Amino acid sequence: MPVLTFARGIFPPHRKSASQALPIEQSALPSEVVILMSQHAGAPAQPLVEVGEKVLAGQKVGEVEARITAPVHSPVSGTVSAIDSCPCASEGVRRGGRITIKVDENQTAAPSSSVEEVTPDSIRDAVHEAGIVGLGGAGFPARVKLSPPPDRKVDTVIINGCECESYLTADHRVMLEESESVVDGALLVAQAVGAQTIVVGIEENKPDAIAAMKRAADGRMSVVALKTKYPQGAEKMLIQVLTGRTYPVGKLPSDAGCAVQNVQTAAAIHAAVRRGTPLIERVMTVTGAVKNPKNLRVRIGTSVQSLIDQCGGFSRTPGKVIMGGPLTGVALPTTDVPVVKGTSGIVVLAAEEVSEASAEIPPCIRCGRCVRACPTFLVPSQLGLLAQNKMEDIAAERYHLFGCIECGSCAFVCPAKIPLLQLIRSAKSAAMLGGTTR
Amino acid sequence: MAEDRLVVSSPPHITSDAQTSVIMFWVVAALLPVTLYSVYIFQARAAVSIIMAIAGACGAEAALQSLMKQKVTLSDGSAALTGLLLALTLPPMLPWWMPLVGGVAAIGLSKYVFGGLGFNIFNPALVGRTVLLLSWAQYMTTGFFEKLQVDTITGATPLYVAKQVRDGLVRYDFAPLHKQYLLANPYGCIGEVSALLLLAGAGVLLYKGIIDWEIPATYLGVVVVWSLVFGADPVFQVLSGGIILGAFYMATDYVTSPITPKGKLIFGAGCGFVNMLLRFYSGLPEATAFSILFMNALAPMIDRFTIPKPFGWVKADAAE
Numbered sequence A: 001m002p003v004l005t006f007a008r009g010i011f012p013p014h015r016k017s018a019s020q021a022l023p024i025e026q027s028a029l030p031s032e033v034v035i036l037m038s039q040h041a042g043a044p045a046q047p048l049v050e051v052g053e054k055v056l057a058g059q060k061v062g063e064v065e066a067r068i069t070a071p072v073h074s075p076v077s078g079t080v081s082a083i084d085s086c087p088c089a090s091e092g093v094r095r096g097g098r099i100t101i102k103v104d105e106n107q108t109a110a111p112s113s114s115v116e117e118v119t120p121d122s123i124r125d126a127v128h129e130a131g132i133v134g135l136g137g138a139g140f141p142a143r144v145k146l147s148p149p150p151d152r153k154v155d156t157v158i159i160n161g162c163e164c165e166s167y168l169t170a171d172h173r174v175m176l177e178e179s180e181s182v183v184d185g186a187l188l189v190a191q192a193v194g195a196q197t198i199v200v201g202i203e204e205n206k207p208d209a210i211a212a213m214k215r216a217a218d219g220r221m222s223v224v225a226l227k228t229k230y231p232q233g234a235e236k237m238l239i240q241v242l243t244g245r246t247y248p249v250g251k252l253p254s255d256a257g258c259a260v261q262n263v264q265t266a267a268a269i270h271a272a273v274r275r276g277t278p279l280i281e282r283v284m285t286v287t288g289a290v291k292n293p294k295n296l297r298v299r300i301g302t303s304v305q306s307l308i309d310q311c312g313g314f315s316r317t318p319g320k321v322i323m324g325g326p327l328t329g330v331a332l333p334t335t336d337v338p339v340v341k342g343t344s345g346i347v348v349l350a351a352e353e354v355s356e357a358s359a360e361i362p363p364c365i366r367c368g369r370c371v372r373a374c375p376t377f378l379v380p381s382q383l384g385l386l387a388q389n390k391m392e393d394i395a396a397e398r399y400h401l402f403g404c405i406e407c408g409s410c411a412f413v414c415p416a417k418i419p420l421l422q423l424i425r426s427a428k429s430a431a432m433l434g435g436t437t438r
Numbered sequence B: 001m002a003e004d005r006l007v008v009s010s011p012p013h014i015t016s017d018a019q020t021s022v023i024m025f026w027v028v029a030a031l032l033p034v035t036l037y038s039v040y041i042f043q044a045r046a047a048v049s050i051i052m053a054i055a056g057a058c059g060a061e062a063a064l065q066s067l068m069k070q071k072v073t074l075s076d077g078s079a080a081l082t083g084l085l086l087a088l089t090l091p092p093m094l095p096w097w098m099p100l101v102g103g104v105a106a107i108g109l110s111k112y113v114f115g116g117l118g119f120n121i122f123n124p125a126l127v128g129r130t131v132l133l134l135s136w137a138q139y140m141t142t143g144f145f146e147k148l149q150v151d152t153i154t155g156a157t158p159l160y161v162a163k164q165v166r167d168g169l170v171r172y173d174f175a176p177l178h179k180q181y182l183l184a185n186p187y188g189c190i191g192e193v194s195a196l197l198l199l200a201g202a203g204v205l206l207y208k209g210i211i212d213w214e215i216p217a218t219y220l221g222v223v224v225v226w227s228l229v230f231g232a233d234p235v236f237q238v239l240s241g242g243i244i245l246g247a248f249y250m251a252t253d254y255v256t257s258p259i260t261p262k263g264k265l266i267f268g269a270g271c272g273f274v275n276m277l278l279r280f281y282s283g284l285p286e287a288t289a290f291s292i293l294f295m296n297a298l299a300p301m302i303d304r305f306t307i308p309k310p311f312g313w314v315k316a317d318a319a320e
Helices: A120-129 A170-177 A179-193 A207-217 A235-243 A263-275 A304-310 A369-373 A380-388 A392-397 A409-413 A420-433 B020-042 B044-067 B078-088 B097-112 B124-135 B142-148 B158-166 B175-183 B195-207 B214-230 B234-239 B243-250 B261-281 B288-305 B315-319
Strands: A032-036 A060-063 A078-085 A097-103 A156-161 A197-203 A222-226 A258-262 A281-288 A294-299 A318-323 A330-332 A345-350
Touching: A060 A097, A120 A179, A120 A263, A156 A170, A156 A179, A156 A235, A156 A263, A170 A179, A170 A207, A170 A263, A170 A281, A179 A197, A179 A207, A179 A258, A179 A263, A197 A207, A197 A235, A207 A222, A222 A235, A235 A258, A258 A263, A263 A281, A281 A304, A294 A304, A304 A318, A304 A345, A369 A380, A369 A409, A380 A392, A380 A409, A380 A420, A392 A420, A409 A420, B020 B044, B020 B078, B020 B195, B044 B078, B044 B097, B044 B124, B078 B097, B078 B124, B078 B243, B097 B124, B124 B288, B158 B261, B175 B195, B175 B234, B195 B243, B214 B234, B214 B243, B214 B261, B234 B243, B243 B261, B243 B288, B261 B288
Parallel strands: A156 A197, A156 A258, A197 A222, A281 A345
Antiparallel strands: A032 A097, A078 A097, A281 A294, A318 A330, A318 A345
């Protein structure tokens, strides 16, 4: 049987071998954690604690009333040492405040309890109370995804185990080591949205994960091997590959009758419903130019520097420290940044692997590689040109600017090394300021 | 602290190893067998033309970039490739200075008048060839054949004969010519010396993903269909008049052809159509260069009308 995949896309180097065989390790208890109030799409949380207050591990420390938001919890017991606004060190760190907590030597957990009667409503409530957001990176609050509008029938739950970004192996390890939790989480998601079908999509470069998930699924859901191609794990591509359905720009997966959750999100939903555990830690890969790459279970709010230290420090002079994968992640200006719920990994690129962005944008030779790479059928070279000429309205109206899913495939393949994704993003923000959305 | 040296830039943070210069290198590499073979067949005359055309193109690029205080980008290989492509479209025995002039015209008139790499509308090599054709027509066309005394039957080029055959004026069997055009054709331009070697190079470029299949496919497809419909010998029509060189190496020029897949199909078909039209209904039997230049002018418009529909496009979307 041919392996399923979408049209176009790219084949970046995998670079997963350094960490894919390493079991998940619990990261060391940090001396301090910094909890950001906005680790999700939507309204930032408001602090519920005050400076000097004692908090327990798993205690809720921030929330706000809004449809699209998620509460945040302390992953440690300790004392609140500061509450201030976050300097917005990176794109991944959104606006909003932060709570700094000095960590106690002896850890005490807040009481927690499992959901007694599991119903769609109780699942949604537990998921929200646990502060669960999409752990694939987008950080969309999971409760919203579990609450499709009544006029839309969601019949299929898709569990995203693609992990199509280079370097990252955290989801791979979770599927191997916690397959039962992922499967149970998937069943809970299906119950919450009222779906009959569950499909787990995994890239075929993880045969052990496919086997482990098939065993755990035990016929209750299908586990499908997908071609190893980027961006296989992008929501639109994954839905099309597994169900044949597509939806236009501006619509949601629920318009195609689907709800997509990352494997770690599914495992977190399992923990929240069955054990009452809030989302206070997650598995991430710390790899690249570090001495001992690892898959670490990290408390949210731990600093990036302390994770690099736990991996033996830099193995070569660092050129870039990326939060997330190298194709869509954020280059950090400093390692003194806390990890957030959406952090799937820390990838260090050595100085010799990094080229300074050139001040001038090189000329496009119109080779068309970006057109052949774009999984959403755009003309990225033209979008880049329009962005440079501040013609974002034409880009939006004629060249479908907002169809871009920002996967970066165009910039990856560009032989002239034009920063196409950056140009397209700038055009998008300019167009949104100008009021154009299509 | 290591942090001072951390580079902050927009993703993606890794890129493919594709480079403009590597692409140009592969095209030159694909043309190398036919180039070397042409030197073997035509000896020093071809070698001088090739060297002079490349020298003219590279010299013009360096001079114009220095003059405009731009970074000199000879190392991207595009000027050298333009020179080589130009040389391959020339008869093998021009005065030594003529390919030099052609190379200068290719870069100066076609590329830098419009703003340099990526901005030219017309294929530089073909502009260079056209300048020479219009300036020294006797050297570029029949003069060449007369000097070589290759008259197949009536003192004209084989393509002219093909036109007369179509008009019922003469009868001629082209089949014996097929092998000559494929393997060793001493009566054409430098690059036409062996269609087989041109096709082999094109195969490499297609395999490496450096050129796409769309333009050559519809270009040659239209030539074949036209020949079949109007009673010409399709194999001879494809092999002669530089169509192989044009379809695989000239019409596929990135800068001067459409970028959308559908646009490439239309562009290739247009090249084939105009080519055959000029071949059979104009006084200009060697029409490949003009047909490609004509379609070059239409390429931006073709791109404009073939913008692909984005992922998940539905008709209702347009009405909203």
